[in-house]
Amino acid sequence: MPKEKTDGTNAEDEASKHTGRTPNEVLPDQKFDEYQCSGKVEIDFPGLCALLDMKDIPTVSTKQAASSTTETEEEYTASAAPNWSKACLQVELENEDPLSAKKLTVFGWKVDEQIARVLLKMFPSLDKLQSLQFWQAGLTDQMVTSLMNTVSLCSNLRVVTLEGNHLPEQSYHLLLSEDSVLTHLYLRNNRIGDKGAHLIGSALSTARSANKNLNFLNLAFNCIGDAGATHIAQGLRFNRALLMLSLCNNQIGDSGAAHLAAILSEFALTHEEVVERRKMLLKRTQSSSSSVDSDQPLSVATASSSSLSVGKGRNKGKKKITSKRDKKPAANKENPKSNKKSVEIVNPLLDEPVQYRDGELFLPGNKALASLNLAGNRITKKSLPLFLTSLEMQGEGRRLLRLCLQRNRFPSECEYYVKIMELMTLRDPLKKNSS
Numbered sequence: 001m002p003k004e005k006t007d008g009t010n011a012e013d014e015a016s017k018h019t020g021r022t023p024n025e026v027l028p029d030q031k032f033d034e035y036q037c038s039g040k041v042e043i044d045f046p047g048l049c050a051l052l053d054m055k056d057i058p059t060v061s062t063k064q065a066a067s068s069t070t071e072t073e074e075e076y077t078a079s080a081a082p083n084w085s086k087a088c089l090q091v092e093l094e095n096e097d098p099l100s101a102k103k104l105t106v107f108g109w110k111v112d113e114q115i116a117r118v119l120l121k122m123f124p125s126l127d128k129l130q131s132l133q134f135w136q137a138g139l140t141d142q143m144v145t146s147l148m149n150t151v152s153l154c155s156n157l158r159v160v161t162l163e164g165n166h167l168p169e170q171s172y173h174l175l176l177s178e179d180s181v182l183t184h185l186y187l188r189n190n191r192i193g194d195k196g197a198h199l200i201g202s203a204l205s206t207a208r209s210a211n212k213n214l215n216f217l218n219l220a221f222n223c224i225g226d227a228g229a230t231h232i233a234q235g236l237r238f239n240r241a242l243l244m245l246s247l248c249n250n251q252i253g254d255s256g257a258a259h260l261a262a263i264l265s266e267f268a269l270t271h272e273e274v275v276e277r278r279k280m281l282l283k284r285t286q287s288s289s290s291s292v293d294s295d296q297p298l299s300v301a302t303a304s305s306s307s308l309s310v311g312k313g314r315n316k317g318k319k320k321i322t323s324k325r326d327k328k329p330a331a332n333k334e335n336p337k338s339n340k341k342s343v344e345i346v347n348p349l350l351d352e353p354v355q356y357r358d359g360e361l362f363l364p365g366n367k368a369l370a371s372l373n374l375a376g377n378r379i380t381k382k383s384l385p386l387f388l389t390s391l392e393m394q395g396e397g398r399r400l401l402r403l404c405l406q407r408n409r410f411p412s413e414c415e416y417y418v419k420i421m422e423l424m425t426l427r428d429p430l431k432k433n434s435s
Contacts, residue, residue: 010400037125039099040301048118058087058109065092065102075309075370090164094128103131110138124153129282136164139170148174151182161186170196173203176211183213189221197228204242207276207349211241218246219374229256230301236263238348240368248377248404257374257383264369264391264400269349277349280291284350367394371402379408384416391423401427 015341032051037044064420092103094215104126111119111134123129131145142165150156160182162173172187174195180291191212192200204211223234229252236242252260348363355362384405391400403424410417 037122039125041101044122048121052114054114054242058089060089062091062093088432100128101126102128105133106137107135114353116143122148123150129154130156131159133161135263139165141167141169144171159184163188166191171220174198176203176214178209181213184216186218188218190221194225194228195222198231201231205238207273210239214241215243220246220248224250226253226256230259233259233263236366240348244371246373248373252385256388257379260388261386263366264361264390265365267365268362274361279352280350338415367398373404375404376407383415388420
């Protein structure tokens with residue numbers, strides 16, 4: 001008997017050499033998928049890492065949020081030195097409740113596929129999560145794609161920072177797709193070139209689609225040149241959500257600057273955009289005609305009942321019919337579906353007023369953008385008259401309030417630059433109120 005038991009044990013050991021595990025043992029992936037996240041990062045993160053048999057599990061550091069600190073004040077700078085020896089997931093809590101994680105930060109250590117899998121598993125359970133920051137975390141294009149797919153499951157996530165994460169396929173634009181709910185996106189120091197800027201410009205807007213939620217986009221300290229700036233300017237033509245754009249410390253020259261200046265005032269539509277606009281106008285006309293036709297029987301019935309009541313005098317039946325007709329419009333006002341058209345966002349391609357001039361169709365420029373930072377580029381005094389003309393054409397109402405052109409290739413005493421600064425000073429709401 002002992003010999004048989006030994007032989008059985010040896011057979012089992014031999015089988016484990018080929019399979020790696022005993023037949024009755026549950027695989028780590030199965031345990032990982034079945035894990036129910038509690039929303040407590042300090043428990044879920046190490047627990048999930050352990051289920052993946054990770055040896056070096058990063059620690060979790062939690063702290064309570066400081067009420068006086070703003071998002072822009074907490075940005076990490078390119079000169080900050082990461083602590084490569086200690087991988088630590090930093091968690092900022094909204095209050096003392098461990099379920100109130102509002103920000104997660106990876107600072108200076110590499111996120112591999114296993115860590116990325118753990119984070120994506122946790123995100124949907126973090127109801128209070130508002131901000132994600134990855135500083136030199138070695139993210140890949142695939143990780144960013146997965147992150148974008150998970151962002152929609154985080155109901156309160158609005159701010160994402162990817163700094164010092166070079167993506168070979170330049171997938172940053174996925175974070176500002178048409179259905180993205182992000183309002184702040186920091187993409188500094190990622191070596192984004194003209195290809196990435198092209199993708200970002202198309203994500204901001206085309207003649208058929210536009211991002212409707214992103215308010216702040218920081219593309220500073222990248223490698224965007226004239227071609228990239230031209231693509232971003234193209235994306236600003238029909239984008240009416242972005243309020244602040246930073247392109248400082250790139251490689252933008254006069255050609256790219258000219259396109260950015262052009263979108264601030266009225267601009268001519270291309271042939272493709274004119275064709276698309278005609279299609280939209282035709283579709284809107286057909287939609288209006290259909291709604292009128294659908295209301296026609298109601299109008300005829302009301303007119304007939306009125307004529308009948310006049311011919312026969314006052315009667316009780318007429319009063320009942322009138323009360324029903326009167327109640328229907330009131331009910332429609334209370335029905336949200338009936339007011340859908342009133343809150344529908346109009347495509348900027350249909351902006352008014354439209355001007356026909358010299359055989360071209362001109363639309364109003366982008367007046368949603370309030371701040372444009374072009375400091376530290378390669379712009380010369382040749383571009384300054386273009387900016388001044390566009391700013392003067394904006395007139396009153398919504399318009400650019402802040403334009404940064406410092407540290408470019410022109411002297412600060414340049415005549416047009418002085419005029420631009422004087423004009424922007426008059427527009428500054430703080431200085432205007434104080435005066």
